[in-house]
Amino acid sequence: MSAKRSLGQVLARQWIAFALVLATCFAAMGLVLLYILEDGFIDDRLAGVAAGIVRLDAARLPERFEAFSPQQAPAGLARDMRGSRPGSIREFRLDDGRYVHVLAGRSPAGDDYFLVYDVSDQLRVNQALAAAWPWLLAMAAALVLISWLLSRALVVRIARRARGLIAQIGASTDPDALKAFAAREEIAEFSQMARWAADSWSARLQALALERETLGFLGHELRTPLQSARTSLALLQDDPGNQGAWTRLQRAQDRLLRASQSVLWLASDAEPPADARCGVRKVLDGLVEEFAPLAQGRGQTLELACAGDLHWALPGEVAETVVANGLLNAIQHGGAGRISLQANPTGLVIENPRPAEASTSGFGLGLSLSARLLARFGWTLERTEPDGRVRLHVQSPPIGRGPECATAG
Structure with missing residues (x-):
């Protein structure tokens, strides 16, 4: 595996590459401009000489200039100038190796001609490039050095900020x-x-x-x-017929079963079943029967209002776990008096008297874990204290946002 590079090294290399590419682009643009200027000077000279031609047979041409009629032009020249209009200029290399600029002209007497300007030794840009390439290499090396020095100056701040960020993340306490x-x-x-x-x-x-x-x-x-x-x-070992011991053992088994089922639902990543349903009356009757002795011992009575055909879109073990926890909250943390359970198609309301020192901490599963368990199915749990009473409201999700409560038809 290759060694890791620091941010400063990466940014410095990118800066050098950027500077080289930018310099190369400017050099290419300058070179193209030089070629354009050189061609412009040559074409201007060619046009100036053509302006002095009145008759082709009497024309006096400067050195390196030649004039041919289309019929007398060499084959290569005639081929390359075929189809050219009067006044147009073309540049190409002849068959004999000369590089020429050729103007297709027409004299005042009406004679068409090709004015040839041999520029083989007039291409100053190419000659300069051939002589200056060692200097260009030296300039490129100097540019790399200058780019590296500039990158050190410009990148050091970013690298320092990055190191500060890493140090801050590592040293933060919270x-x-x-x-x-x-x-x-x-x-x-x-x-x-x-x-x-x-x-x-x-x-x-x-x-x-x-x-x-x-x-x-x-x-x-x-x-x-x-x-x-x-x-x-221990009691059953001494008295196998002890009905109270059997009742307490059954209650302990039910509570262990609810605890295990709740943990499985909380720990599972599986999607809750969309078709989950449970009979509410059966669940509530069983819990009221289970917790009635505990409530009586604390001076409380349980009152249940629930239709016999009521169903909720919840697994039975989840509904039983949440209601059991709420009921235990009401019994263990509530005052003496009436504890009411009012079930309807959209949820459940548990109300109990508020004791002198009310507490929001739940018994067993607790309010927060009950809320987490219900949230898996889109339900909510809310605790309020209106008019000296504690109200726990288990609410089904709105229609279209989760499982709906329904009555059996």
Whole structure:
């Protein structure tokens, strides 16, 4: 693998290449201009001599000039001038090797002729190029050296800013510091690079926080039912007919099942099933029956309002997990009194009295994890506190934006 180049080296080489290409283009333009000027001087001389021709047989021509009638012109000259109009000028090399400019003229007497000007030794540009190429090579080498020196002076600032950006990204203690640096950076590309690095860092921290939250849920949600299961098994060993122990064991099993199903949904990258449906009344009846003894022990009563044919566009385990968490929130963190569950085609509302010291922290899965779980299916979770009560609203997505709630027909 080839060695990595620094930004300064890359920019310096590009600057040198740019300077060479630019100089070459200007040199080519200058050379073309010289050729045009040279041809212009030659053609002007040719036209001046032609203006003095009155009769072809009596014309007195300067050195290197010749005049021929079309009938007497050499074969090569006649061939190359075929079809030319009076006054037009062509340049070409004759069969004998001479390079000539030829004007097709017509005398005042009406005689057509070809005026030939031999410019073989008049091409000053070609002669100068043949003599000056060593100087041109020296000038090109000097240009490379000057370009390198200029690149050192011009590129050093950009290279220093790039090193500063790398150092800042490596030394930043948090994404906010990196975002502040991006806001101060004057070069747009460097600012965008720092902002992307900060956004990537923030996303990674958020992902770690979500994983930590999920692990915390596992630790809490698994510990309590496992302890309850061990206690129930110990009681059943002494008294296999202990109905209370069997009930607590069943409750612990249900909670462990909900916890495992919730983690699987949260950790899965698979698309949620579009045809998921669950019978709401069956889910709510089972949860009310499960948590009624716990609510009675805290001076609370559970009231359920739900149509028997109501269905939600959610998997049954997801609906059970979220409602169970909300119900546990209401029982464990709410005050004594009535806890109402009102189900409808668009969601569920759980209301409970607010205790003297209300807390937004959830029991078990928690509000944030419940919201994450519902978001997988386009649903939302909102917690409000109107008129001394705590309201938890589970809301289905608007029509056309996710799974819809429906009643069975």
